[in-house]
Every structure is written in structure tokens, then in C-alpha cells.
Amino acid sequence: MAPSEENKENLFTNKQASDGNKSAGSERKDEDFGYGLYPDRTRRKYKEGSIGESLFTFKHKCNIMLQFTLDTSPYAKLLLGAMRNSGCTVYKDRHFSCEDCDGTVSGGFDAASSQIVLCQNNIHQQGHMNRVVTHELIHAFDHCRARVDWFSNFRHLACSEIRAANLSGDCSFINEISRFNFGLKEHHQECVRSRALRSILAVRKVSREEAERVVDEVFDSCFNDHAPFGRIPHSKKDAKFAHRDFENRDRYHANL
Numbered sequence: 001m002a003p004s005e006e007n008k009e010n011l012f013t014n015k016q017a018s019d020g021n022k023s024a025g026s027e028r029k030d031e032d033f034g035y036g037l038y039p040d041r042t043r044r045k046y047k048e049g050s051i052g053e054s055l056f057t058f059k060h061k062c063n064i065m066l067q068f069t070l071d072t073s074p075y076a077k078l079l080l081g082a083m084r085n086s087g088c089t090v091y092k093d094r095h096f097s098c099e100d101c102d103g104t105v106s107g108g109f110d111a112a113s114s115q116i117v118l119c120q121n122n123i124h125q126q127g128h129m130n131r132v133v134t135h136e137l138i139h140a141f142d143h144c145r146a147r148v149d150w151f152s153n154f155r156h157l158a159c160s161e162i163r164a165a166n167l168s169g170d171c172s173f174i175n176e177i178s179r180f181n182f183g184l185k186e187h188h189q190e191c192v193r194s195r196a197l198r199s200i201l202a203v204r205k206v207s208r209e210e211a212e213r214v215v216d217e218v219f220d221s222c223f224n225d226h227a228p229f230g231r232i233p234h235s236k237k238d239a240k241f242a243h244r245d246f247e248n249r250d251r252y253h254a255n256l
């Protein structure tokens with residue numbers, strides 16, 4: 001197990017869109033936006049239906065765990081509901097893809113295809129799957145509601161990474177205990193900040209100083225933006241309450 005790496009993920013973005021875009025860094029030319037970490041994205045897909053793809057493969061297990069997350073995780077259910085309400089209905093077959101990834105990444109959101117990649121070779125436990133799906137759904141939610149400019153606007157990327165780290169449970173108490181990072185309340189903020197930084201540095205060729213500067217610039221407003229949860233869900237119980245509130249949000253109006 002390598003718990004410190006388990007939630008590492010990625011936001012990779014459209015190569016084409018970066019061409020001709022001004023601003024942000026001089027290293028532009030050899031920027032690959034993290035696509036190198038997802039070889040299955042560029043290599044042609046599996047020969048569909050090949051024998052290796054049948055039962056009991058990582059892919060099969062990944063899809064089963066994904067279905068379980070979508071059916072049972074209050075975080076995922078709330079995010080899917082919120083996206084449906086915003087006109088971005090998520091379909092399992094269209095918007096999720098279990099793939100082999102490089103290194104220690106667990107997942108990613110491909111803005112070019114609006115697809116969430118789940119790294120079938122790196123996700124082996126249901127709890128981990130729940131967190132990765134939630135984290136990536138937060139990016140997808142941001143993508144849906146805000147026309148995020150992932151490519152040239154570094155602040156948008158930083159903001160979504162802060163929100164994903166804050167709201168997905170990546171930094172929740174139990175996770176932190178298991179990382180032996182016992183701490184105080186501010187520790188949650190510190191955890192969110194460092195995870196956001198790590199995610200950005202994994203996919204962008206920017207200096208640590210530059211990444212820190214942008215994260216600090218947007219931190220307060222993005223850390224305090226809890227949509228669609230309405231609070232920071234520190235536990236499954238919190239997420240359940242948030243989901244219940246979300247489902248009941250129109251009741252008052254309906255009863256008037």
C-alpha cells in the first residue's frame with residue numbers, strides 16, 4: 001500500500017485548445033497537460049471484446065466497484081443529482097472509463113471528452129474508488145456549471161482542485177488518521193492546500209512557487225465554495241445529510 005499516493009489524480013485537458021492560447025508560462029510547447037500519465041487515452045482502446053477483457057480482469061472489477069459507488073455513495077449521488085439539475089446528466093457508460101494508467105495516479109477528468117478516467121490498475125479498494133469518483137465528479141460538476149477554462153486559466157484549475165480536495169473526503173478525518181497526520185482544525189485546510197498543489201504539479205509544467213502563488217490567491221473563495229454540498233462533508237454521515245437537504249430543497253416551494 002502507498003496511502004500517500006492513493007488519491008493522486010489528474011486534470012488533464014484538451015491539447016488542441018491550448019494551441020493558440022495566450023498567457024500562462026513559456027514552457028507551453030512541450031506541455032502535455034498530463035496526458036502522458038494516461039497511455040490508454042492516446043493508444044487506441046482495447047480491442048473490444050478480446051478474451052483478456054472478459055470476467056475477472058481489473059477492468060471488470062473496476063466497473064463493478066464504480067457501479068457500487070454510484071449506487072451507494074451519498075457524495076456521488078448528490079453530485080450526480082446536482083449535475084442532472086444543471087442539465088449535465090452523467091451516464092456510466094459514456095462518462096466513465098476504466099483504464100490502465102501510469103505511475104500512481106488514480107483518476108482524472110478529461111475535459112476534452114467530458115470523461116472521468118478511473119485507473120483500474122491503481123484502485124483496488126471500494127473506499128478508494130468512492131473518493132476518486134467523488135473527486136472527479138467535483139471537477140465534472142465545475143466543468144458543467146461554470147464553463148471552466150482548464151487550459152489557459154490556471155486559476156480555474158487551481159480552484160477546482162481546491163474544491164475537489166476539500167469536498168471529496170480526500171482530507172477527511174479518517175483518511176488523515178490513516179496517514180498518521182493527526183492534527184488540528186487548520187490541518188484540514190493545510191491538507192486541502194497541499195493536495196491541490198500536488199494535483200496541479202502532476203499535470204502542469206509550472207514551478208512550485210508559481211503553483212503556490214495561484215493556489216493562495218484563490219484559496220479563500222474556493223475553499224468556502226461548498227456547492228453543491230452546502231457544507232464540507234467530513235464524513236459519510238455529513239454527505240448523507242447534505243444529500244437529504246439537496247433532495248428536499250424544493251419542498252418548501254412545493255408546499256406553499
Ligand SMILES: [Zn+2]
Binds near residue numbers: 010011161164199
Ligand atoms: Zn483533481
